[in-house]
Amino acid sequence: PYERMQKVREQNISPSLRMYYKKPLLLHQGHMQWLFDYEGRRYLDLFAGIVTVSVGHCHPKVTMATQKQLARLWHTTNIYMHPSIQEYAEKLTSLLPDPLKVVYLTNSGSEANDLAMFMARLYTRNFDIISFRGAYHGGSPYTLGLTSIGLYKHGVANGFGCSTTMLPDVFRGPWGGSRCRDSPVQTVRKCSCSEGVCHANEQYIEQFKDTLNTSVPKTIAGFIAEPIQGVNGAVQYPRSFLKEAYQLVRERGGICISDEVQTGFGRTGSHFWGFQTHDVVPDIVTLAKGIGNGFPMAAVVTTKEIASSLAQNLHFNTFGGSPLACVVGAAVLDAIEEDGLQKNSEDVGTYMLLELAKLRDKFEVVGDVRGKGLMIGVEMVTDKDSRHPLPDEEINQIWEDCKDMGVLIGRGGLYSQTFRIKPPMCITKKDVDFAVEVFHTALQRHME
Numbered sequence: 001p002y003e004r005m006q007k008v009r010e011q012n013i014s015p016s017l018r019m020y021y022k023k024p025l026l027l028h029q030g031h032m033q034w035l036f037d038y039e040g041r042r043y044l045d046l047f048a049g050i051v052t053v054s055v056g057h058c059h060p061k062v063t064m065a066t067q068k069q070l071a072r073l074w075h076t077t078n079i080y081m082h083p084s085i086q087e088y089a090e091k092l093t094s095l096l097p098d099p100l101k102v103v104y105l106t107n108s109g110s111e112a113n114d115l116a117m118f119m120a121r122l123y124t125r126n127f128d129i130i131s132f133r134g135a136y137h138g139g140s141p142y143t144l145g146l147t148s149i150g151l152y153k154h155g156v157a158n159g160f161g162c163s164t165t166m167l168p169d170v171f172r173g174p175w176g177g178s179r180c181r182d183s184p185v186q187t188v189r190k191c192s193c194s195e196g197v198c199h200a201n202e203q204y205i206e207q208f209k210d211t212l213n214t215s216v217p218k219t220i221a222g223f224i225a226e227p228i229q230g231v232n233g234a235v236q237y238p239r240s241f242l243k244e245a246y247q248l249v250r251e252r253g254g255i256c257i258s259d260e261v262q263t264g265f266g267r268t269g270s271h272f273w274g275f276q277t278h279d280v281v282p283d284i285v286t287l288a289k290g291i292g293n294g295f296p297m298a299a300v301v302t303t304k305e306i307a308s309s310l311a312q313n314l315h316f317n318t319f320g321g322s323p324l325a326c327v328v329g330a331a332v333l334d335a336i337e338e339d340g341l342q343k344n345s346e347d348v349g350t351y352m353l354l355e356l357a358k359l360r361d362k363f364e365v366v367g368d369v370r371g372k373g374l375m376i377g378v379e380m381v382t383d384k385d386s387r388h389p390l391p392d393e394e395i396n397q398i399w400e401d402c403k404d405m406g407v408l409i410g411r412g413g414l415y416s417q418t419f420r421i422k423p424p425m426c427i428t429k430k431d432v433d434f435a436v437e438v439f440h441t442a443l444q445r446h447m448e
């Protein structure tokens with residue numbers, strides 16, 4: 001029973017694993033965008049695990065391929081050949097532009113970013129890595145130097161030659177969302193842009209240059225960024241910002257890493273990879289979460305030249321690239337293509353953003369609706385003028401109410417003030433209507 005499980009959790013499971021909701025859900029089944037609890041209640045999963053279940057819970061095709069491979073061969077470690085790893089590497093790299101053609105398979109996003117940092121350092125023979133405030137790049141000791149959300153850092157995880165750049169407020173909510181961001185919905189904030197010149201972008205670039213020149217003038221190895229910040233609540237940069245940032249980093253001898261852990265595999269709709277929305281080609285991309293639809297696998301893809309810096313010695317991990325993982329990964333890629341999920345992300349995501357923007361216009365506490373495709377942030381504020389984060393108890397109430405009405409939503413942002421909506425990409429417009437109505441009811445109750 002539930003109470004006994006809770007007791008075991010308290011006694012035998014790490015207390016740092018915090019669960020969602022006052023009374024955490026006890027789930028027992030999933031089907032595509034739906035989850036079911038033991039009492040038979042059904043929930044629309046707008047968070048897809050944590051942005052992991054890209055093509056749908058227990059997607060029939062992925063499940064079938066996994067079952068077949070389970071009965072054939074799970075694992076051998078990469079000291080032997082098996083066909084699935086070649087097939088997967090070929091399939092994955094066919095979706096990436098030149099010169100990103102060399103794949104390393106790992107097991108988690110943190111491990112992928114650890115490896116990307118290591119490669120940047122080996123290749124450049126430099127040390128410092130730049131990331132943005134508000135970024136999440138992992139929870140391993142190495143990547144915690146890049147992750148800048150305080151909650152995860154335990155007050156000790158700075159250093160390791162990492163610098164974060166940009167003031168915290170620059171990439172928050174309606175504050176940082178200039179009209180130039182690449183989204184079907186615009187912020188309610190008046191923007192100072194004129195005649196095609198984005199002043200916010202100019203200001204950010206100046207700050208970025210300043211960090212490069214003062215913190216890492218001669219020691220930069222790399223720069224890592226998510227194309228849209230995920231854990232920070234779908235925070236977007238001005239349109240040309242990342243492109244200019246890449247150029248500044250490369251001029252100083254650093255390499256550019258795109259963390260596609262959340263933005264990859266069609267989630268942003270218009271493109272398969274988030275970096276494509278910024279018109280850049282990174283030197284390294286890191287992939288996890290949606291890559292395996294919830295199966296633990298991850299990847300780093302880079303150029304032949306950068307890969308060669310690692311090839312001088314042996315680099316190895318035991319589980320990465322197992323036959324099972326490669327078969328799952330290939331089935332996920334097939335499902336995205338066969339089910340038209342990238343296009344669905346674009347169509348349904350745009351529809352949802354526009355529907356949510358109506359709620360933003362109606363309710364004072366909905367401060368910002370932003371994002372692209374099925375990567376959406378809804379920022380909750382006390383009022384649109386002050387833009388202070390809505391107090392936690394009030395956000396929790398709205399959030400719990402949505403859950404009770406059958407809609408599961410993620411949380412994020414520097415103050416946990418942003419609802420994160422990143423459902424399995426098979427979600428429909430009818431599901432969106434249901435979710436928006438539930439959210440509307442919860443907001444209305446909050447106002448009463």
Ligand code: PMP
Pocket residue numbers: 107108109110111113136137138139226230231259260261262288289
């Ligand atoms: N990068 C990004 C953008 C992420 O969102 C996450 C996980 N939230 C990671 C890296 C780390 O992935 P993992 O939890 O698989 O280590």
